[in-house]
Amino acid sequence: MKHSKFIKAMALVLSMIMIISLAACGGNSGGGTATTAATAGNETAAPADITNVTEPANANTDKSDETLTVMLGAEPTTLTGLTGINDQKACVVMYATTARLFEFDPDTSKAVPSLATGYDVIDETHYRIHLREDAVYTDGTPITAQDVVYCCGIYHEAGLDWAMFLNPEETIAEDDHTLVLAFSQYTPGWEVGLCEQTAGIYSQAAIEAVGGPQASERTQPVSGGRYNVADWVAGEYIMLERNENYWDPDYTGYYKNIKVMWASDAASRTLAVKSGDADVAESLSVSECLTLENDSTATPVIFSTSTVFVLYFNCDKEPFNDPKLREAVTYLIDSAGLNQLVNMGKGEVIQGYIPRQAGEYYKDYYENGVHPYDPEKGKQMLADLGYNDLTIECIVLQANMAPATVIQETLRNVGITMNITPMEPANYVPAARKGEYNLTIGNVNNAFVAHDNFRLVDPRDAYDIIGGPKITDEAMIEIVNRAKSSDHDTAVQGWHDVIDYLFDNWCLVGLYNKVVCAATNPDIEGLKLLKRDYVNITELHPIAK
Template sequence: MRKLSKLVLAASVALGVATMGMSAAAHAEALVRIASPYPATTLDPSRSAAAGNIETFGQLYARVLHRNTETGELEPGLAEKWELSDDRLTYTLHLREAKFSDGSPITADDVVFSFERVRSDPQSALPSTFGAVESFTVTDPKTVVVKLKNPLVSQLGQFEMWNAGIVSKTDVEKRGEQAFADVPVTSGPYAVKEWKPGEKLVLAPNANYWRTGYPKLDATVELVEVAEPETAAAMLKSGEVDVMREVEWSQAADLAATEGLDMRMEDSHVIYTILLNNSRAPFSDMKARQAAAYALDKKAITGIVTTGLANPANTVLPSGLDYHDKDYAAFAPDMEKAKQLITESGMAGKEVKIPVTAGQATQQIALFMQAQLEAIGLKPVIVNVDVATWWSDTATAAYDATPTWWTNELTDPDTAVRWAICGACDSHAFNTFYNNDRVNKLTEEGSRETDEVKRAEIYREIARIATDEVAQIPLFDAPFAVAYSTRLKNLKLTPAMQWTLEDMTIEE
């Protein structure tokens, strides 16, 4: 659910076909290349929430449940069946016969080991995936019992999260975590053929994947890091790559008109937003935050930045999530109201540090921010930073406001609230340091409530409170802009930022 990180590793790593447990036939007869500005910086599924890594984890690691990419429903994965106790506190997972890419069996020990790395390891990027879990227990080589501290309605979905992929306990312990992270034994549809950090990750079909007949296409897949959208578009047009991830809004019309290309606006749970640092002036004052919300004309920003391809957001939660209140009235542009609130807040004349990363959308939004915040009496200063500095600045509260985006892999809003709004949860409300006791209490109530009507009202109240108090300034709900070669069939990027590569075929 997260923004990208570009901590580029120095070394290049490769894995032989024999190590991957692949036959000679797995040397692909076809090649598919995907260009993305989001790099893979680690192949360890528990260690990063960066966009490029999330996309990669879905290809390398199978989960105990599998999401049907057509219906969105959860289906058996490595667990061929499961039961939930009457008190909703105990899940029993029954594993199928399955193997890792090196041919070793996937056992309950591997599942518990993988889950514990997410839940309790200090290096875990998102421990809240299993935050409600009291214990994981192996009862036999193919059975895992998961006991919860309290009922969690979204728990089944959490078993399918990107960081819940199953890794080999034996491999990690034998070779060490760094060696594993560089050249992993995998459980998903693909294994690593070659990795050149900062350049490309090359995948080949995993002959031991549990889904018989998948991947459908015997092809090598290259995930190519291309930072500049102009370069990626030129490579796509020339046939040097087959897919372009993160098409700039201004490029969409041209690519849509190019023969042999399929330009799509795919469903996502992405929301572009402005983070406000609630922990220091000026935005520690609610009136100053509300002034900023009145000053920023999100409809105008959306229209210009996205060329009309996205929709203005009306709450701090993405519109694609369950229980979204589409009728809620958001802040309408009102410069006079904004000036009045700044005066009342006593924050007029305060400097606003705005760190901004490269990228057409964030750069454009920052310029809007600068102009409109200056017009109400603040002193905005744009500071161009790299992604690592952006993360450092926001995590340590060394900023005042910044444009960014985030997403939620599930349609259930629980994880979104815990990531972006709940001050008592994982990420300091996505580094805004917003903290409302009522929201924190509702977060826990919403996660346990099974009545759909009551649950809907809880999440609508959370969204109303956080929007009114300006935990963030929501700007627009954005689809994934992806361009494909028309020769590729059954390939898409899902709202969970997962490529459907195992379903892909090629039309010659």
């Protein structure tokens, strides 16, 4: 294969920085390997009703008095996120302890009913939501439409991204089980937004009883999830207790309690499972998982997700405002080699920006959806263009140092000096927003329709968004507008046109997808991923003998 020399040449480089790179493989979509790859995009045109979730083949039907112990990579910062504070680890707990209007099905990238049984379209910004009449909180009190209205207002005020376009003034309860959900503008994929772990519904009375949203960060108000918070000992653990009043007959929680613990060191999390002190360890690296393949004390679980890593050219800044230079460099990037090194072959080489899992919204621009790797052509183009002794700047998060260093070496071999500045998020975010780079690497998940699918490539957002190709061509505005249309066919064609523009103009290079790794007690199964590739700890149970 063409990239065999690349792999050999880069192996030593990568080994020096693998510790940094593998941090990106942790959680941030039968047997030891699981793939949570969505197969279809969420339709823009809203259906009148939604089909129920299909129960998985190995769904649990038993209850026990046992405790499941889960090791996270860090202590959660909040229990509710009602003030806008949230983090990846908090989302793991929030999913377990709250109920949402809709659930996200990672196999289809669609919203499926949860508290909502369905909805009617009133117009492009108003939807009548019908709630289950049997849904109750952990204390047995009913979940009402007024609670949903109240929480939507709280989330909008808190500035959560999915709640950005909610219109609290026109969101009203019509009766206990019916509400009108209003938006300030047409919002593609709003149903999927309501699947976020941060979109949990709480009792208004309970929030007020604990002292309001601010107090709820450490003291969870009554909620309607599969589990509730029994105790939080700061710095040690959070104890979850099974909700015996849980209203969904299709779900049974096997474990009476889930003890959530944490350790920043992945080796410590893995050792906890191997020693029997824990049942699940999340946020592991691919290499750590592979060492467990023949281990009788722990089972590796590897998810290949629809989150994709992309190399972005700054198209608004010299020298990459020259599309021919962007094309030449694209030919030099061996994405297959990068996937083999970073994901150890467990991931996929991707076209970029929009993954195959977007279904009808995706199209192959390149043959087989992989950009052409042709280093000889790239070298010749550089020579013809006259770019000699070129120096460029690349900024990346620390977690993306591995691919950046490999690309740096690739470009050095053709006379391009690429200076890399690794950054922590606090420094990367403002620099990437301002476009203080020639190249950067980022990840994105556009497997489902959402209001922000195209912010990274929309000229109107070029310098408000973090990273991306900084496209300023006004022709792209009209394309993005069509992709966000409320007309289904227009939107699908718009997505295809976005793909055509990005690759006609060599704005980015698709690298590989994100791989999420974990380890479990060898006697249990049922670990899954949630939206945004967080682990779902509520469906684990013993393997049937």
